[in-house]
Amino acid sequence: MIKNDLLLKTLRGEPTERTPVWMMRQAGRYLPDYRTLRDKYDFFTRVQTPALATEITLQPVDQIGVDAAILFSDILVVLQAMGLEVQLIENKGPVLPDPVRIAADLTRIRVPDVEETLGYVFEAIRLTKKELNNRVPLIGFAGAPWTLLCYMVEGKGSKTFDGVKSFCYTQPELAHRLLQMLTDTTIAYLKQQVKSGVDAIQLFDSWGGLLSPDDFEMFSLQYMRQIIQALKNEVPAILFAKGAWGSIPEMVQTGCAGVGLDWCIRPETARKMAGQGVTLQGNLDPARLMSPVPEIKKEVTKMLNGFGPGRYIANLGHGILPHVPVDHAKAFVDTVKNHVYQSREKQVFSSL
């Protein structure tokens, strides 16, 4: 019953009249109305107040015209639900004052009842679905267990996350125990998001690309596979592991409907690695939206032609940057919407 179901059709491999488009972090700081709310309410107040989360989620749908909403929230709410304190310092990133480092820290962590600890997320989903009134689908999301472990152990952001790697290499049993707890929590969390109304989910592995392909399998992908397997019969799942290009074939094999890509891979290379049976999503360099509008149009057109029509969702290769002018974001979205592929036959690209 969703009026604009381009995204869902594309994830299912069905033909569509044009390529759908949305932007990671589309509900965020580049929007003046978001900044107004940011000045009034702190980060976790915005996340934990369903009316605010809903308002923020809808802003890019109303103002930029994207083809999907994605719930305004944060991947770290799962760590809070598991018993850890998470602070978010504006413009600085997350801080966990008591990170996990040794086995004894397990006493502070639990696989929580998600209804009890994350009820505000499900309430925000129900409210957003009501406000969206079936205009576009709503995407739910969670952080990948590996990315959550990065923050859980490191206690803050890092360029290379050497601390959590060292933790995994010296205390692998503890690392795997935590990763399984994160996985179990995430499955319950996403299942409840689906029950509350999300139409698709995306799993964000922001730091998967810091691992070698073998370590990515060991510390990240095997857990994401469990999550995708548990969810894939309920809603289509998109797996986005930034930088983990070397494992694209293995990601496809998890059973996900879509694979997200960063900007460091050519569309043709990605399609060759992924095969024809999965939808690809991405992958403009977010910094490219700082270019003048004619340049943006040129770059987006090149990207669209590179991926070709069908089984493709236009997006950025990572979250939109805070300093992007609103009309540049709109130019990105409008270029996708107005794009005409050269061959009409190509437009109708059936499921493979």
Added chain:
Amino acid sequence: MIKNDLLLKTLRGEPTERTPVWMMRQAGRYLPDYRTLRDKYDFFTRVQTPALATEITLQPVDQIGVDAAILFSDILVVLQAMGLEVQLIENKGPVLPDPVRIAADLTRIRVPDVEETLGYVFEAIRLTKKELNNRVPLIGFAGAPWTLLCYMVEGKGSKTFDGVKSFCYTQPELAHRLLQMLTDTTIAYLKQQVKSGVDAIQLFDSWGGLLSPDDFEMFSLQYMRQIIQALKNEVPAILFAKGAWGSIPEMVQTGCAGVGLDWCIRPETARKMAGQGVTLQGNLDPARLMSPVPEIKKEVTKMLNGFGPGRYIANLGHGILPHVPVDHAKAFVDTVKNHVYQSREKQVFSSL
């Protein structure tokens, strides 16, 4: 006349009795003798005093038994020579108090006389060659123009260098003018390093992997190509562009003798992309040296078998981390030295 010429033979594609090994940042903080000098002399005193630079350069040759020395220096000395102030704050990274942002800043920058501005580097090379007494080859190096531009514009380190990208996308003419000045300076600098005695050079593009493949060509590779072309008939050149795996075939075509790899690519994939006519170098995850020694041996053996013998130099995928125990670094080097490939025929791997 160099006694241990494994590295040079391998770069030329000649057969060797075993795989050569060295480590990026092998002269550095993980060595107690380095830390002693660090406590006495600040960073640029260590870099600019030939006797100190020589002493530090030799430490890993004497203490770890690597098959090559690499001059202790810093890529940012080129920016100093071009007229910019560079501060290096211990454990924090570089800071340029007056970064380049607008065309008017060009008046502060020059293509310098390298003899005059970087004479201490050439003096350190001559002294190191004397002290090495032909035991192992000496590698000279420089930063890639793109990576130097990152610091020149951003004024400090960054996770994503969005500032310099935005600079390139909004002021491309100025960016290209600066990149050409950096290229001209680097060519003169490396030519003088060769005249002073280095046996090979490595070009470090630490931030090339932050660019899309097309932008990598436009803002990085076309300038590295000029440098390699200018140098390749003098000494073998190794090109290391961290994260720029998507452009491996294009890097090979620059005429470099070797391509450095980070740990996010499987050896087999890298060889397939690079073809047989180039030496590959890398690529253990530096964080893997935090593992217990038996694990290190296992991982290094897997890497060696993945690359196979011939046209391969064992190394890390990035610089060694400061907290690595010395015996772990030695375990890395010794595992390479003691490795026996399964088939004897494979050991003799002639130039292709």
